[in-house]
Amino acid sequence: MRTLIVTEFISLDGVIDSPGGGSHPRAGWTFKDVPFVEEAYEIKGREQLEAGAMLIGRVSYDEFAPVWPSMDDFAEYNEMPKYVVSSTLSNPEWHNTHVLRSLDDVAKLKQGDGAPILVHGSATLAQGLAAAGLVDRYHLLVFPILLGDGKRLFGSGDPHTRLDLVECEAYSNGVIKQVFDVVR
Template sequence: MRTLIVTEFITLDGVVDSPGGGEHPHAGWTFKDVAFDEAAYEIKGREQEEAGAMLIGRVSYDEFAPVWPSMDEFATYNAMPKYVVSSTLTDPQWNNTHVLGSLEEVAALKEGDGGPILVHGSPTLAQGLAAAGLVDRYHLLVFPLLLGGGKKLFAEGDKTTLRLVEHAAYGNGVQLNVLDVVR
């Protein structure tokens, strides 16, 4: 069985909305509001090396697909299988992208062989995956910010026990928390 990992840039108040750009009033908060510390992003390189597939929702697909294929730092992601959970996407143009129509299809993907499946962005998808019991691990880069509103990673009212398996703190105040879901 494959491990499903939700990986996010997140604020202290749980917001994952528009970390690099987008519609949020404070879009781009990962680089506009916190000094860059290369060490904090080591986990991102490790994820890319270890991942067997990427799983995203339709909105993230629409944001990533026009940009990531031209970025050298995402060459591994661009080559690996990508899965989009969508009921409306029919003809994905991004190399090696497949459409899954349901969480049941995600569960079947987890049952297969291969490296971890990474969920990037997609807070609505992450909440659905968590509610369905499909998330195994969280990779959270926690930024020392409070945005006061925006899309959140965790749904209101959900209770999940997590076990910290790796952590680090960086000079810019960012913290890495790698957490396994306790079942």
Template sequence: MRTLIVSEFITLDGVIENPEWTYTEVKPVPEMYELKGREQTEAGCLLLGRVSYDEFAPVWPDMEEFAEYNAMPKYVVSSSLENPQWQNTSVLRSLDEVRTLKESDAAGTILVHASGTLARGLLAAGLVDRYHLLVFPLVLGGGKRLFPAAGGTKARLDLVEHETYSNGVQMQVWDVAR
């Protein structure tokens, strides 16, 4: 069974929406992106929600730093997307199809990038195995959150890796306890 990883840039108050704050509010340091490089080389496919697909598909194919993502299979969970144009992209219509993808014997992890709504649904369905979080030392006070304040799915997490960088960003890797 493949490992499904949710990867997010997130603020201290849990906001993941419109992460331009990752570039404007905190001075980047190269070492904080090491996890992102590791994700690209370990991933066997990229799994996206429809909104993230619509944002990434017009931009990422022309970006040299995303060459590995562009080459790998990509899956979009959507009830309405037809004929995706991004190279190697397929549409999954349900979380049951995600479960089948996860149960396949294909190589590499399944990486969910910047898709909060999808990530919440995957957690509720018991499909998330790990979280890769880059936690930025910011409090935005509002915006879409990875984990809702109330009424969400409960999960116990085990910290398996962490590091704090000179700019205050924390890398946290959490396994979902089963």
């Protein structure tokens, strides 16, 4: 069975909305509001090398697909299989992208053999995966900023879930890497 990892940039108050750009009033908050410290992003490079597939929602696909294919920093992501959970997307143009219609399809994908599946962005998808018991691990880069409003990783109706901290490191810019395994 494959491991499903939700990986997010997250504010101290739980917002994951528009960390690099997008529609949030503070879009780009990871780079505009917090000084860049290269070692804080080590986990992002490690994820690309270890992952076997990327799973995203439709909104994240619409934001990533026009930009990521031309970025050398995302070469591994661009080559690996990408899965978009969407009831409306057809004929995705991003290289090696496949459409899944439901969380049941995600569960079937997870049952196969292979390297981990990374979930980027998509608060709605991450919450749905958690509610369905499909998330195995969280990779969080927690930024020392309060955004107030915006899409959150954890919703008010999320199921009671115990997490084990398996990796943690603080960086000079105040960012904290937290890696949690979901306890079943």
